Amino acid sequence: MNRYLPLAITTLAILAIATLFLVIAPGMQIRGQGAAPGLQPYTEAEARGREVYISMGCVYCHSQQPRATAQAPDAERGWGRASVAGDYAYDAPHLLGTMRSGPDLMDIGDRLPSQGWQLTHLYQPRAISSWSIMPAYPFLFEHKDKAAQGDVVVKLPPAYAPETGVIVANQEALDLVAYLRGMRHDYAPPADGLRDDGYALMAAQAKSKTEAAKSAQ
Amino acid sequence: MTDKNKQDPRLPDETFEPYEANRRIPLPVYWIAIALAIWGVVMLVQTSHSTLLADKERAALDKQDVAANAPVGAEPAASGKTVFNANCATCHGEFGTGSVGAVPPLANSDIVKAGGAKLIAQIAMRGIDGPITVNGTTYDGHMPNFASALDDKEIAAAASYVARTFTGAKDGVSAEAVAEIRKASAGQDPWAGGAELAAATPGLPAQPSAPQAAADMVQNADVATLVSQGAGSVWSCASCHGDQGEGTQTVPRLAGLPAAYIAKQLHDFQQGTRENDSMAYVAKALTDAQITALADHYAVMRAPSGARPSLDGDLARGEQIAREGDWSIGVPACFTCHGPSGFGVAPDFPALAAQQPAYVAHQLAMWAGGSRHNSPLGLMAGIGKALNDADRRAVADYLASLPPVPATPKVELTAMRSDAQPAKETTNDQ
Numbered sequence: 001m002n003r004y005l006p007l008a009i010t011t012l013a014i015l016a017i018a019t020l021f022l023v024i025a026p027g028m029q030i031r032g033q034g035a036a037p038g039l040q041p042y043t044e045a046e047a048r049g050r051e052v053y054i055s056m057g058c059v060y061c062h063s064q065q066p067r068a069t070a071q072a073p074d075a076e077r078g079w080g081r082a083s084v085a086g087d088y089a090y091d092a093p094h095l096l097g098t099m100r101s102g103p104d105l106m107d108i109g110d111r112l113p114s115q116g117w118q119l120t121h122l123y124q125p126r127a128i129s130s131w132s133i134m135p136a137y138p139f140l141f142e143h144k145d146k147a148a149q150g151d152v153v154v155k156l157p158p159a160y161a162p163e164t165g166v167i168v169a170n171q172e173a174l175d176l177v178a179y180l181r182g183m184r185h186d187y188a189p190p191a192d193g194l195r196d197d198g199y200a201l202m203a204a205q206a207k208s209k210t211e212a213a214k215s216a217q
Numbered sequence: 218m219t220d221k222n223k224q225d226p227r228l229p230d231e232t233f234e235p236y237e238a239n240r241r242i243p244l245p246v247y248w249i250a251i252a253l254a255i256w257g258v259v260m261l262v263q264t265s266h267s268t269l270l271a272d273k274e275r276a277a278l279d280k281q282d283v284a285a286n287a288p289v290g291a292e293p294a295a296s297g298k299t300v301f302n303a304n305c306a307t308c309h310g311e312f313g314t315g316s317v318g319a320v321p322p323l324a325n326s327d328i329v330k331a332g333g334a335k336l337i338a339q340i341a342m343r344g345i346d347g348p349i350t351v352n353g354t355t356y357d358g359h360m361p362n363f364a365s366a367l368d369d370k371e372i373a374a375a376a377s378y379v380a381r382t383f384t385g386a387k388d389g390v391s392a393e394a395v396a397e398i399r400k401a402s403a404g405q406d407p408w409a410g411g412a413e414l415a416a417a418t419p420g421l422p423a424q425p426s427a428p429q430a431a432a433d434m435v436q437n438a439d440v441a442t443l444v445s446q447g448a449g450s451v452w453s454c455a456s457c458h459g460d461q462g463e464g465t466q467t468v469p470r471l472a473g474l475p476a477a478y479i480a481k482q483l484h485d486f487q488q489g490t491r492e493n494d495s496m497a498y499v500a501k502a503l504t505d506a507q508i509t510a511l512a513d514h515y516a517v518m519r520a521p522s523g524a525r526p527s528l529d530g531d532l533a534r535g536e537q538i539a540r541e542g543d544w545s546i547g548v549p550a551c552f553t554c555h556g557p558s559g560f561g562v563a564p565d566f567p568a569l570a571a572q573q574p575a576y577v578a579h580q581l582a583m584w585a586g587g588s589r590h591n592s593p594l595g596l597m598a599g600i601g602k603a604l605n606d607a608d609r610r611a612v613a614d615y616l617a618s619l620p621p622v623p624a625t626p627k628v629e630l631t632a633m634r635s636d637a638q639p640a641k642e643t644t645n646d647q
Contacts, residue, residue: 068271078579114452200271201263201270
């Protein structure tokens, strides 16, 4: 170890190039993209619900990034159109997620807009789908003898309903559901929106291959 | 060297300072580096190729949307024909001859002659729901309204085309006039047959009077609560299917589906022959009487289309599958069973027009994969398997671009139910 200077310079240069291409260039690209036209800022309840979403760790199982039709059948699943950078303008930090242990939630408010469904499902997912692996969140709810005025009572099947009294959603559950119901990106994306088009070529090649096979028949 | 000599030669040399000698980098390291660099460049070129291609595809899709929404401009005369052939000819025929006993003719029709293009625009904007007499023959008219499917220019072009081509009228109707008709028609029920049309337009031939619908038939309080608020453990229907039963994403449009079809699906959910966790949850909590009442509620509902093409499907390919089928893959036209323009054929074939595209594509995939298997003759399984992903999206998007179905008129449903009344009461007693 007696050539410190060249070693240090090479190390710094490699780091600098990586930072330039992986941090600075994409940062500049994204900074040029404002909020997508049609995207609404979060309401107060939705913003609080977003905090609940983060604190409950929803992001570990749910992504928020529907793929283009070239890559995955997300649109056919009702998960919504492929997202563009402008869709995340009000998300800091973004909640893109890396896992799809559960379905993508970018357009959950469009797909399942029912407050009643969301509350039941949050209280006990198994009440709806016996095979669901999603954790239940009963601690976001309260067991009361009688619903007070303004309380939102959770609809439950007999097997999961308490023997007496009712289950009432507390503020955190209501905020979280408000956030989920607000997750709808059904407006047309901007034409110049930044998006992942990396699979378009592969899809086009596959398409021309099937067409060639068909015409050969 | 003198230091070294002093050390005991049997011990390892402890004063030796290692140093770097110049040695060539081994060749394989060069190869790997060069290979990585080439790979990087290839990826870069391929990705930019891919991005360009996707941009081109998007531009083509946009053009397709523009072509579908505003074909007026370059060739006004031709585009009227295009709109007519795509939207009207599916029922009225390419030459406006209608079909005997079911669809009134447009060619030489006394109504078109008397009312001109303006009347056609008025009818297209609201639809018809009642008997209408054309050239001396009375038809049981239910025509959908095209207000949500076509824009002012398209309706103007098609109405002018019909008036000029089929009755030799000189005057058409302008897009501005259609815009005013649209304003006047907003929120109006469909024309209650020829009688209402004759009252609004002077000079029409004599028209039969519209029968009075039993409006209170389906408005039973139990169903209204179920739909808007839910009951017991059941969520409100409208909270997912929409206030007007128009559906969203994979939640289907219910407005105007045949009552018998809706009831069958609910029973299938109940018994597990059709799979959907949320709907099984709901259906298991419903009584037979509630299912019948809900089916009636949605069957007579008329709602504007809530669907629009959203799956990047090829609309021309979708239209081909829906109207002609594709025998090279063994798929018959959707419309042969689901009725002209996909309006549905009660009781077994649901309407497809204005259905949510994600729902249609999703169901087709489920037929193909076998997780939906409740069609009467297993017809849909074969069709689902024959369509590939792009075809599913194409046909779903095309169906979403169609105007919504004409709902079963309340009068007809009342008649059907009063025939079936005794049977229903006995089941209730059990």
